[in-house]
Amino acid sequence: MKPFTFQAPPNILFEAGTSRKLAEIVAGYGVTRVLLVTDKGVRNAGLTRHAEKDLIDSGCELTIFEDVEADPPSHVIERAVALCRDKDIGLVASIGGGSALDTAKLVAYLARTRDRLDDIYGVGLARGERLPLLLAPTTAGTGSEVTPIAIVTTPTTEKKGVVSPRLIPDWAILDPELTVGLPAHVTAATGIDAMVHAIEAYTSRHKKNPMSDQLARQALALLSANIRIVCTDGSNLEARSQMLLGSMLAGMAFANSPVAAVHALAYPIGAIFHVPHGLSNALVLTQVLRFNLTEAEALYAELAPIFDPGTEGLSVSQRARLFVDAIGAICRDCKVPASLADVGIGSGDLKKLAEDAMKQTRLLVNNPREVTFDDALAIYTEAFGNRAAA
Structure with missing residues (x-):
């Protein structure tokens, strides 16, 4: 048999309604400043409502970045990174589709390392540390909540990938209730x-x-x-x-x-x-x-x-x-x-x-x-x- 390696998140939680346990999981990291990455469509649909309330009620200082775009452009990711640094965020969470999850991965990494996005496109070039990262998908499709990959659209409309074990989240939180309203x-x-x-x-x-x-x-x-x-x-x-x-x-x-x-x-x-x-x-x-x-x-x-x-x-x-x-x-x-x-x-x-x-x-x-x-x-x-x- 050929040798191989296999990587996966250390924690996977699968349960209907489990996105309401986000604040409980965050509490285990002892942080008070949390960035929630999502998009306006997901937020307007009410899919982040419970998580937002629970995080605030638990005493977290919550910052929300809801400007994620499909096939996230590099300038959107860089704006989210700047916000994360400015607010001195201690943990990044995301509720959304693949674009939101990919954005959150890169924000958690870039805000901690000070690497430039342009320098980490490719395989294994992101080698630094990152902030704690929790991902909850709202679609049954990308699998981004368990992968070491984030896809970015560059200013020249080329799609590039960042591939690194550093992007594998600490928690993949799978709540099928979040997908029920999907057209x-x-x-x-x-x-x-x-x-x-x-x-x-x-x-x-x-x-x-x-x-x-x-x-x-x-x-x-x-x-x-x-x-x-x-x-x-x-x-x-x-x-x-x-x-x-x-x-x-x-x-x-x-x-x-x-x-x-x-x-x-x-x-x-x-x-x-x-x-x-x-x-x-x-x-x-x-x-x-x-x-x-x-x-x-x-x-x-x-x-x-x-x-x-x-x-x-x-x-x-x-x-x-x-x-x-x-x-x-x-x-x-x-x-x-x-x-x-x-x-x-x-x-x-x-x-x-x-x-x-x-x-x-x-x-x-x-x-x-x-x-x-x-x-x-x-x-x-x-x-x-x-x-x-x-």
Whole structure:
């Protein structure tokens, strides 16, 4: 067996209503000044109300940063870091989607170390200490609450990642009640994002290991069995719980066996056209899976019975193709837009997308099949014309 390492948060709390225990957990750190990172949509929906009240009632001096934007721009993160330093914050907490959690990770690190954000893009360059960090997701998608990764949009609209064990939080607080009010289209996009995490972790060229494999398989089982339910009945707390657990397990899988070409091709779509990350993934997902079949066929075949136990007796090739078809069916059933054209991307934009995708070398090296510029352009072209075939 090949040697491997596996990293995860030291504390995971999963329970309906558990976000109301945030103040209790904070009390264990003996700090009085707390920064809560969120966005206006989450706060206006009342999802931070209990935590805010409990923290204030417990005697904390609470500062709220609610200006997080999707695919967080570097200037927003730097503004939050400045606020954190100015208020002499002792602990950073976040309730929100992946963008809020990623912002909180970087704020907790940069406010403590005085490193510059521009100096820590890449793998393992953030080596200093950070403030205590507690993360509570409001979507079942990114898995950011258990990963060592934060994604930033630079001033040139390029998405860059900071990858470091220093970004793994002290507590991942998973409260499925926070996801109940999520609209169907957001539920679908974030759920598919989580499925991509599991699939790419299972097929990653580098660092694939027995623990990530088991987590990815279990995540796919939970996500595939529940995503259609939560898209049609968003108040189903049990299905929401299964989705949140699946998202977390997928996050732990790809945190240790990193994602690849689906994410690499999705990043420019989000950065240039401001398409939500989960939807960006969904728009190129089946195209990348088909592209990878020549190298990942056996691995896709292993995943096929999770979606349909009846595939067990079929050939490897048949099972692999049925797996790709099953992913496509989920995208259709959850009413995900079928084409790049459906989100406002024109045929003249495809070359720029392919150029930017090729900059995602951190991700492309993990893909089971090498991706060239011409390959990326062909995938985008197929995804652009997919509406006619849908």
